[in-house]
Amino acid sequence: MKLHHVCAVILGMMLLCSLSAAQVLVTDSGVDVSIAGPGAPAHVIGLERLSHTITLYTGAKKYGLRYIIARDPEKPGVAIPGEGYIGMSDPTGANWYTGGFFDLQLNGKSIGTTPIHSLTGRSSGNRGTADFVFDAPEALVRIRFVALEQGDCLFAQVLLEPKEEITSVRLRTRCYPSGFISDSERHVMTPVRDFTQGEQADLDVANEWWTLYYDRVYDAGFAGPARKGVGPCSMLWLPEQTESVGFTVAGYGIDTGFALKPDALEYRFIFFDHAGTKNADAMEMLQAHGEALRQELADFVFVDPALTEWPLEEKRAEIERVLATMPEEQEMAANYQQWALELEQHFQAVRSAPAGAIMAEAEAARIIADWEAGLPELRLRDLLNRI
Numbered sequence: 480m481k482l483h484h485v486c487a488v489i490l491g492m493m494l495l496c497s498l499s500a501a502q503v504l505v506t507d508s509g510v511d512v513s514i515a516g517p518g519a520p521a522h523v524i525g526l527e528r529l530s531h532t533i534t535l536y537t538g539a540k541k542y543g544l545r546y547i548i549a550r551d552p553e554k555p556g557v558a559i560p561g562e563g564y565i566g567m568s569d570p571t572g573a574n575w576y577t578g579g580f581f582d583l584q585l586n587g588k589s590i591g592t593t594p595i596h597s598l599t600g601r602s603s604g605n606r607g608t609a610d611f612v613f614d615a616p617e618a619l620v621r622i623r624f625v626a627l628e629q630g631d632c633l634f635a636q637v638l639l640e641p642k643e644e645i646t647s648v649r650l651r652t653r654c655y656p657s658g659f660i661s662d663s664e665r666h667v668m669t670p671v672r673d674f675t676q677g678e679q680a681d682l683d684v685a686n687e688w689w690t691l692y693y694d695r696v697y698d699a700g701f702a703g704p705a706r707k708g709v710g711p712c713s714m715l716w717l718p719e720q721t722e723s724v725g726f727t728v729a730g731y732g733i734d735t736g737f738a739l740k741p742d743a744l745e746y747r748f749i750f751f752d753h754a755g756t757k758n759a760d761a762m763e764m765l766q767a768h769g770e771a772l773r774q775e776l777a778d779f780v781f782v783d784p785a786l787t788e789w790p791l792e793e794k795r796a797e798i799e800r801v802l803a804t805m806p807e808e809q810e811m812a813a814n815y816q817q818w819a820l821e822l823e824q825h826f827q828a829v830r831s832a833p834a835g836a837i838m839a840e841a842e843a844a845r846i847i848a849d850w851e852a853g854l855p856e857l858r859l860r861d862l863l864n865r866i
Contacts, residue, residue, distance in 0.1 A: 502628040503607030505600045507848075508532040515549055520561040523549035528561075532568055533600035535607040535626040535633075542633050542752070543569030544609045544624055545577060546598050548591070557592055563653065564591035565611060565622065570754040573655045574692070574712035576732065583637060584649040585617040599844040603785030610783075612841040618642055619837045623781055636781045637746040640837050648746070650737040656692040657699070657708040664695040665728050668762060670769060674728050682724040689715040689769055690726075692733055693758045700757075710756045713765060715749040715772055747776050786843055787829065794850065795819050801857050804864040811853070818846045 508531060515528040526549040534543045545566040548558040558564065563579010566572075575581075583590050593615045600609045605628040613620040619640040624633045639645065656665055665676040669687040674680050682690075690713060697708030714735075716724075722738040739746050749772060753761040765772075798815045802808055821842070828839035 502605045503538075503602050503626055504534075504536040505602040505607040505609075506534045506536075507600050508534070515561070523559055523561045526551050526559065531598050533598060533609040534569060535600070535609060535624070537607070537626050537628055537630045539629045540626075540631045540752075541569045542624070542626055543567060543577075544600075544611075544633075546595055546611060547578065548594070556594065558594045560589070560591040564595075567750075567752065570752050571658070571709045573658045573709060574752045574754065575750060576653045576655060580653050581622070581635075582651040582653075583620065583622065584647070584651070585615060585620075585639075585645060586643075586647050587649075588615075588617065590615045590617075590620055596838075597841045597845055599841070599848055601783075601785045601844065601847070603783065603788075606784075608783050608785065610841065610844060612837060614838070616642065618645060621837045621841070623783075625779075625781065631751065633750045634776065634779050634781070635748040635750060636779075637748075638781075638837060639744045641744070645741045645744070648739040648741045648743075650739060650746070652714065652735045652737075653732055654692050654712050655732050656711055657694040657697040658706050659731075660694060660697050660703070660706050660708075661731060662703065663697060663730055665730060665733060666693050666695055667691065667726060667728050667733065668693070668765075670766070674726075676728050676730055679727045680725060684718050684721045684724055687724070688718045688721070688773060689713060689765055690724075690735065691761055691765055693761070695758070698758050699753075699755055710753045711758055711761050712753055713751045713761060715765075715769065715776060717747050717773065717777060720746050747779065747781075749776050783840070786826075786840055786847070789822075789826075789843075789847060791819065791822055791826065798850075798854075798857070801861040804861050805857075811857075815850070818850055822846055 511530045513528050515523045515526050528549045530545060530547045532543050532545040534541060545568045546564060547566055548560050548564050551559060561578060563582055565581040566577040566579050567575035568577045590613045593613050596612045596614045598611055607626045609624045611622040621638045623636045626633055667674045668691040669682060670689060671686055691711055693711035694708060697703060699708055699710035701708040720740055720743050722740055724737050726733060726735040802812045825839040825843040829836050
């Protein structure tokens, strides 16, 4: 067998082993840079556009989480959201909007104008995680999305480390129920009411803590003149973190506004894209399991074992053993030594106190991603050196 065939077989076996070990498959698109053209919001056309997507595939559902902004060379250090900056590209791109479904505002300012510090994704145990970290003027912010093995939803956590007094925390979500449809009949259902297109709602947060967004005409599978219905979407939150929730049932996209308690500093949500699910089935699920989902959200452990339990000493011993067969890779060895020292510091910061944990975790996640990215090739080279 020729050498390149041997390499291909070995690499394929290594990839198969890595995939079988991962319970939630996490993929990173990397940063894509383009020029915003026709079809983009008018204020970003002609500007450099950055897009970066982390995809979490649970085995039952695929959720794509996307960071997208524009940059203007005349405004250095400023991110320019188009219609938003955190979007959901999968499973549909329409329900929770791919162009921006999640906008967090602190003290009246969107964090989206602050360039993202890091977007990282990883798989560990029975979960996949995507972290959006922002070093905003008001606070360090981490928005963490977690998908569980064979799960059909996303658990979300907003965590704040204030730099100044936080007097206002608001969230705006956006969806296009069942698709980008104009000849629609939009509805929003809560545990106790159903709001029809055109109605304005101010929810009773003690008793209304989930919302189902659906289209009565474009149910899942319904084929209209130009569009096909994909199914509804929904979200759930904790009443104790919430001051008020309101929306207008618009005929195209629906924005929901949350006023959150500013002293809480941690906020939790669940997002469902019910693509392929009939309205009635989604309603039945939420009515039957809403209370259990709320309790699951309240009890959910957002601590990421991929970071807190990453075996640094084991990994360091492996890389020293592998690089021992490659004396020419002095620069690579120095990189790994430096990463190991930095990881020791970041793990200590995470363990010692909550303050600073967001940035320490973000830096640790970035280093671990770089560390792991280089391992498959190094392992293969080490194996071939020993043949």
